[in-house]
Amino acid sequence: MRPGFVYPAGAMQFLLHTLLPRAEAVSRVLAVIAQAMIVVLIGVMFYEVIARRVFNSPTIWSVDIVYMVNGSLFLMGAAYTLQRERHVRIDFLSTRLPVRFQHLINALFYSGLFLPLLYLTTHSSIRKAWRAYERGTLENMSTWEPLIWPFLTGIAIGLCGLALQCIIMLIRHCIGIFKPDAVLPPGTDPLSAGSANG
Amino acid sequence: MGSETLAALMLPTLFVFIFLGLPISFSLLVTAAIFAWPLFGDAVGNQLYGGLNQTASSFVLSAVPPFIFMGYMLERSGVAERLFTALQMWLHRLPGGLAIAAMGMAGILAAATGIVGAVEVLIGVMAIPAMLARGYDKSLVSGVICAGGSLGTMIPPSIVVVIYATVAQMSVGQLFSAVMLPGLIMVALFVLYVLAICTISPKVAPRATDTIDVAFTEKLKVTLVALVPMVFLIVAVLGSITFGIASPTEAASVGAVATILLTIAYGRFSWATLFDALKQTLIVNSMILMIVVGGTIFSGTFRIHGGNEMVRDLFNAAGFDQTGVILLMLFVVFIAGFVLDWVSVVLICLPIFLPLFEAFDIEMIWFAVLMIIVIQTSYLTPPMAPSIFYLRSIAPADITYKHMYMGVLPFIAAQVLTLVLVFSFPGLATWLPAILID
Numbered sequence: 001m002r003p004g005f006v007y008p009a010g011a012m013q014f015l016l017h018t019l020l021p022r023a024e025a026v027s028r029v030l031a032v033i034a035q036a037m038i039v040v041l042i043g044v045m046f047y048e049v050i051a052r053r054v055f056n057s058p059t060i061w062s063v064d065i066v067y068m069v070n071g072s073l074f075l076m077g078a079a080y081t082l083q084r085e086r087h088v089r090i091d092f093l094s095t096r097l098p099v100r101f102q103h104l105i106n107a108l109f110y111s112g113l114f115l116p117l118l119y120l121t122t123h124s125s126i127r128k129a130w131r132a133y134e135r136g137t138l139e140n141m142s143t144w145e146p147l148i149w150p151f152l153t154g155i156a157i158g159l160c161g162l163a164l165q166c167i168i169m170l171i172r173h174c175i176g177i178f179k180p181d182a183v184l185p186p187g188t189d190p191l192s193a194g195s196a197n198g
Numbered sequence: 199m200g201s202e203t204l205a206a207l208m209l210p211t212l213f214v215f216i217f218l219g220l221p222i223s224f225s226l227l228v229t230a231a232i233f234a235w236p237l238f239g240d241a242v243g244n245q246l247y248g249g250l251n252q253t254a255s256s257f258v259l260s261a262v263p264p265f266i267f268m269g270y271m272l273e274r275s276g277v278a279e280r281l282f283t284a285l286q287m288w289l290h291r292l293p294g295g296l297a298i299a300a301m302g303m304a305g306i307l308a309a310a311t312g313i314v315g316a317v318e319v320l321i322g323v324m325a326i327p328a329m330l331a332r333g334y335d336k337s338l339v340s341g342v343i344c345a346g347g348s349l350g351t352m353i354p355p356s357i358v359v360v361i362y363a364t365v366a367q368m369s370v371g372q373l374f375s376a377v378m379l380p381g382l383i384m385v386a387l388f389v390l391y392v393l394a395i396c397t398i399s400p401k402v403a404p405r406a407t408d409t410i411d412v413a414f415t416e417k418l419k420v421t422l423v424a425l426v427p428m429v430f431l432i433v434a435v436l437g438s439i440t441f442g443i444a445s446p447t448e449a450a451s452v453g454a455v456a457t458i459l460l461t462i463a464y465g466r467f468s469w470a471t472l473f474d475a476l477k478q479t480l481i482v483n484s485m486i487l488m489i490v491v492g493g494t495i496f497s498g499t500f501r502i503h504g505g506n507e508m509v510r511d512l513f514n515a516a517g518f519d520q521t522g523v524i525l526l527m528l529f530v531v532f533i534a535g536f537v538l539d540w541v542s543v544v545l546i547c548l549p550i551f552l553p554l555f556e557a558f559d560i561e562m563i564w565f566a567v568l569m570i571i572v573i574q575t576s577y578l579t580p581p582m583a584p585s586i587f588y589l590r591s592i593a594p595a596d597i598t599y600k601h602m603y604m605g606v607l608p609f610i611a612a613q614v615l616t617l618v619l620v621f622s623f624p625g626l627a628t629w630l631p632a633i634l635i636d
Contacts, residue, residue, distance in 0.1 A: 035476040038263050038483075045264070045451030049444060063257055066447060070263060071254025077484035086481045087221035087488060088539050092582070094219025105218050113228045120243025121250065128247065155254055186219065 016175065016182060020168050024083055030161045031080035037073040041066055060144045068146075072154025079161035082169065089187045099185050103176030106186045110170040118163045125156040205505030208233050212496070212546070222542050223485075226492025230499040237502065249495035253487060257447065258364050263483045264450035265355050268435075268457050269311030270475040275461035278320050280424035281306060282328075287417050294396030294403040296332055297342045298389055300325035304346025305385045306425075309432045310453075311350065312357040313482065314540060314577065315588050318347020322592045335402035336597045338395070341605030343593075344578055344585035345388055345612075351540065351574040353381040354436055358540055358573060360446065361490065362566055365548045375440045375630045376563045377570060380620050384571075387612040395608070427463075431456055440634055486541050493545025506553040513554060520558045524565065524621075527551050528572045535576025539584075543573060567620055567627035575613045578606050 048062035081087055094102055129152035131137070138145040176183045184190060208229060215225035230249075231242045238245050253259065272278075285299035292298055300321050307317045322343045329339045351358050354374035363370040396403040412420075435453040438444040444452070461467045500506070513523055527547075534543045548569075555562055578585045580603045589602055620626045 031477070031480060034480050034484075035473070038267060038476055038479055041260060041447075042264050042267065042451040042454045045448045046455050049448050049452050066260045067255055067257040070260035071251075071256070073263070073480070074484045074487040075250075075254065077480040078488055081481050081484040081488070082221075084481060086485050087223055088485060088542070089219050089221050090216050090537055090539075091219040092537075093217050102219060106220065109215070109218070109220050109224070109228070113232075114224050117228060117231045117242070117246065120240065121246045124243040124247040125250075151254075155250070 012175070012179075012182065015171070020171065023164065023168055027079035027083045027161055027165045030076045030158070034073040034076040034080075037069050037076070041069045041073070044069070060142075061146070064139060064142045064144050064146055068148075068151040068154070072151060072158060075155055075158025076161060078158060079165035082162065082165045084189050084191060085187050086189065091187050095185075095187075099180040100177055102186045103173045103180065103183075107170060107173035107177060110166055110173065115163065115166055115170065118159065118166060122156065122159040122163055125152065125159050129153045129156045201503045202505070202508045204233050204236070205500055205503035205508055208496070208500055208503070208505065209546075216538070222538070223488035223492040226489065226496040226542075226545075230492070230496040233503065234499045245498075246495055249498055250491050253491045253494055256364060257445075258360065258370060259487065259490065261360055261370065261446035261450050262357060262486060263479055264447060264454045265312045265357060265360065266482050267475060267479040268450060268454045269313040269316050270478045271454065271457040271461060271472075272307070272311055273316055273320055274466060274471045274475060275457060276464045276466040277424065277428060277460060278303065278307065278324055280420070280464070281428065282321075282324050284421045284424040286328075287412055287420060290406050292393065293400065293405070294334075294338070294392045295406070296325065296329050296334065297338060297392045297396070297403060300329070300342050301346050301385070301388055301392065304349050305353065306428055306432070308346075308349035308353040308356075309436065310355075310428060312355045312360070314350045314356075314358065315347065315584065317350045318343060318585060318588045319592055321346050322589060326593060326597075329403075330594070332406070333404045336601040337605035338392070338402050339605070340589060340593070340597055340602040341607075341609050342388075342392065344583070344589055344602065344606045345609035347588060348574050348578045348585055348609075348613075349381070349385065351577055352377055352384060352570060354378065355439070355446070355450065356570075357486065358544065358570060361486070361541060361544050362548065362570065364490070365493070365544060366552065366562060366566065368562060368566065370446045371439045371442055372563065372631045372634075373566055374436065374446075375634050376567050376627045378440075379626050379630055380567055380571065380616055383619060383626070384613060384616045387615060388609060391608050391612055427460055431460070442634075489541045489545055493542070493549070496546070497549030500549070506550070509550055510553050510557050514557070518558075520560060523554055523558045524560060524568070527554070527565075528568060528617075531569055531572045532576050532579075535573055536579075536582045540573050540577065543576075561624060561628065563631055564620070564624040564627045568617060571613060571617045571620065575610060575617070578610055578613065580606065 044062050044065050048059055052058040094105070129149055132152050133149035137148050139148050172183045173186065211232065212225055212229040215229060216222055227246065231246060234242045234245055281303045282299060285302045286296065289295045289299045289302070304317055304321045307320060311317060326339060326343060350356060354377060359373050359377060360370055363373045431453060435449045438449045439446050458467070461471070518526065531543060531547055534547055538546070554560065555565065577583060580586055585606070586602050
């Protein structure tokens with residue numbers, strides 16, 4: 001950073017405090033949906049137990065619903081988990097590096113490796129979901145034989161959300177390389193970091 | 199040959215990413231993709247998607263969210279305070295009575311939740327001030343809280359066991375029943391140690407001078423309200439899984455509903471509490487299952503490159519016998535547990551071990567129990583012990599790291615003793631699953 005270089009403070013403020021938080025609302029909305037899906041999962045299994053044990057009439061759909069709900073809810077929560085920086089990191093070595101350098105490592109990892117990979121995987125997931133929808137593919141392992149596109153769509157939405165959150169993290173890390181004070185250090189949960197960064 | 203070289207490079211590459219402080223789940227995915235690239239090119243997206251779909255389609259894994267939810271809801275239900283009061287009433291006359299009450303509370307809570315760490319914070323917040331006020335030795339206090347907190351790994355319904363069973367394709371119920379006896383032995387050893395040390399040197403745990411003489415009927419009432427619902431919950435959830443009456447997901451879901459009812463009955467329910475428990479559940483579930491996805495894809499790529507054969511040939515060439523292989527695997531787990539969290543330990547080590555079980559004729563259930571004990575031990579062993587980090591976050595400043603390190607040592611010894619017992623008498627692990635299946 002050259003001395004005397006004046007940052008366009010307004011643009012940076014807008015990016016960090018308006019644009020990125022608004023974009024992160026997507027992760028929060030997905031998280032709320034996923035929380036509701038946990039309730040569905042528990043509810044369905046509870047219903048199944050009552051139906052089978054008390055009324056002696058087991059359902060044929062509960063197992064399929066439950067695995068599909070869990071399989072898509074954890075992906076839909078992955079973006080929010082990243083936003084909160086709760087994907088486990090082993091940071092006892094890396095935190096001894098200068099914060100700028102930590103941001104650089106994360107920025108390179110996200111831009112050069114993880115995001116391209118996520119792009120390929122997300123692309124693949126959208127194609128599979130679309131194909132399952134067009135062909136009306138059924139779950140062939142179950143007696144209930146539901147359509148599988150809603151499940152595959154849940155996975156695809158979760159991956160898209162994760163990719164968006166990754167881009168947001170990448171932008172923050174890039175800012176952190178040049179202005180480490182403007183963003184939180186990598187791995188810090190914004191909600192437990194206090195008000196240091198607004 | 200070239201392929202096996204690639205396999206050999208996978209683990210070092212993974213650890214470079216992990217030690218650079220990048221999220222473990224993402225590191226697993228990226229490493230798998232880098233090494234799958236020479237084989238699949240652009241199609242790695244499809245390969246990754248396949249592994250992801252495999253995890254997402256697992257019915258067994260759907261037991262994870264309800265079990266986590268049960269734990270977070272219980273944490274907020276106020277049951278811990280009630281349990282501690284009830285246990286204290288019955289146990290305060292014993293040497294080290296408060297410490298034993300804390301350990302008992304840890305055992306009961308561990309049997310109702312599967313989240314490593316949550317139990318420790320829960321008992322610590324309550325029992326540390328109580329024990330310090332009575333003038334208990336700080337090392338003893340630290341040891342009891344860390345060791346009690348570590349029980350969540352071992353005592354079913356542990357999430358560690360659910361993930362282990364998923365990776366090894368074993369039955370969750372069977373593995374739950376396998377860890378039961380060793381878990382009980384471990385709790386018994388912990389309690390025996392506390393009793394012994396407090397009898398030998400009474401100054402580490404001054405007895406209560408003001409005997410809280412509560413009327414017997416009052417005692418009974420407090421116990422009924424605190425202990426009975428918990429014991430009922432535990433027996434119902436674990437019983438229905440081990441006897442095959444319900445799948446783990448079903449039992450956990452019924453347990454989750456029961457926990458909400460318990461919270462309402464104790465007057466602690468609010469919508470905010472419920473949403474908060476759901477949010478924590480979502481985060482922890484996503485964190486764990488993303489590592490499962492990463493681990494599944496990583497071990498898949500390792501297998502494609504012939505990594506499994508490579509490891510087996512390496513062990514054969516080194517001339518290990520069965521005991522040598524087992525000890526080496528446990529040592530690897532112990533060391534891995536120093537740097538990695540338990541989910542990653544299971545997901546990275548276990549797939550590499552799996553082909554060795556057949557090659558060296560190792561009883562899977564027995565080894566699972568040994569490995570889970572070792573995971574718990576590395577949770578407790580300084581200097582890189584998660585148990586000590588949790589304790590630090592809740593303990594007053596005058597409890598120093600020295601107190602903590604000294605305090606956990608006897609309990610580590612008790613765990614090693616449990617390990618040796620299970621190692622020498624495999625029946626401790628295999629007897630209960632065998633009779634439950636018949």
